[in-house]
Amino acid sequence: MDNTQTSGVVSLESLYNEKIEPHLVELKGQRGKFQQEIFRMVLSVLALVVFILLFNQSGSGLFLVPVIGVIALIIVFGIRANQKMKLYRTAFKEKVVARIVKTINPEWLYHADGMISESVYRTSDIFRRSYDKYRGDDLVRGTLDKTDFECSELHTQYREVTTDSKGRTRTRWVTIFKGLFFHADFNKEFHGRTYVSPDFAERFLGRIGRKFQKISGPAPLVVLENVEFEKEFVVHATDQIEARYILTPTIMEAMLNIRKNYNCNVHFSFIGSRVYCALSIRKNLFEPKLFGSIVDLHEIENMYHLFRVNEVIIHELNLNTRIWTKD
Template identity: 65%
Template sequence: MDSVIEGGQLSEIYQKAIKPRIGELTRIREKAQKAVYYGVAAVVLLIIFIVLISNGASMAIAGLVLSVIGLIVVIVKGQKAWKLYHTGFKEQVVREVVKVVNPDWAYHPTGMIDSSVYAQSDLFRKSVDRYKGDDLVQGVLDKTDFECSELHTQYKEVTTDSKGRRQERWVTIFKGLFFHADFNKDFIGRTYVSPDTAERLLGKFGRRFQKISGPAPLVVLENVEFEKAFVVHATDQIEARYILTPTIMEAMLRIKQLYDCQVHFSFVGSRVYCALGMNKALFEPKLFGPVIKLHEMEDMYHLFKVNEVIIRELNLNTRIWTKV
């Protein structure tokens, strides 16, 4: 079924299931677009009236007040129109794409993976000050339950400039797709697989840095290509080697190459966690331009397909272990 869909049926589904909805979504979006135009006009009028008042034209005060009121009305109506369009896009487009991947999966447009799950993965150990996400997908593939959603986690950095003024900025910890699934094994320790940036940039010094900077002792494996792409730390060296079989390592390399992004894995408790860093909005509507093109639907399809790809590539449905 998947090979048939990927081989040509996506275009047919786009024509039959997505394209007929575009007209209605376009009409809804036009209200949000008009709000932008009216908002720009109101701001221009505000500037004009402020200049007139500064030049002594007291009669312009009434125009200034009306412009402020108009701008507030436009903002309120614009936000309402955008929310309506945003909801429609998620329901009429994104939900349909999820159905194409697997009609049995549950899709929650405003849902996200719980922050406790994110913390349990122990993939990113920086304290989180802002936790956001959406597009939660939940399901069971054969024997394996999973969850996946878009997440954006940040911390607040506070600095003081040369004049003693306090400055704040939000720094991204992780942005992208976050996945976790049952591994059907209760792990004794914790195993972490992270992108290898230190050794690639610093060579032998990078390897030394890995030994002292990781969340657990460094694990050195024999797969040369894997070692170039990832660095492994584990609290239990023997267990890590049982988990990271040659097949699993090859699968992780394929996942990284397929999605062409920074990929993190951890094996904690009885679950596998995977974070795919993607520094862009993944399933969001656009205010201008085409509502959605075929290639954009294809991109969504392949991103939601990551759930199946990880489960299949990591052989999670092959129950080689039994939980205690």
């Protein structure tokens, strides 16, 4: 049975007015406690800095005492503020984010601190750069009709260390992927691997970019006849025939729709018996705000739209049609 609900404004207004707004007072209270800890920490540190400056002018030998006091206060208030922030974040996820997910489909499972496993990320082979940090949250797992899926926010990074002419080292963290990562059953056992990626090279370099595509990528280049699709995506596959079998005109049109609907770079891969999809979105998606309104109807609509990517991909790619059977 399809539990997909209508994405009309009325249902979202009802969700906001009946299930979220009544809890905003409680959330504001929890956020207020966090803000108070920050305010106390700042005031205390400023007072001790002034005290240190006065000690320094007087030439007292007890200069280290207030310095140690500043460090101790920062540690104590930092721990307390972190605890308050965790409580506020947990409440926000339970009272806002989880309710949005359940509005889309009450049978989906939501785990605020869950994420797509590293093994799934690696199996997708979409981002082949080795990573040093792997983080994520807001895992949604479920089934739409016959198709099982998982989706979560992910952020992978690698550490880059450089040394300047004076021998000083500098470390920076470089993002490999940040956004929503999705995978679902395709109901076909693929013999090869097919990759669909944003076409940066041809978009900016034209014919030279096409030549670059042939020598780069995880597999040989596949040239398709859909002109609009070729402008947005580049396809590589270990099996040219299978790639064309997968990328039907309907599937290519669906990928273009997903690219347009979410207005971000989108990667796909078809490996094993699953389809993988990564939507690159640089901002944090489902986190509580520290200042201003906690959440409004417009933000509820944005979250709702992002979580619906699960059913959008499944429906757009016709994964429930089951036109194939697994070998």
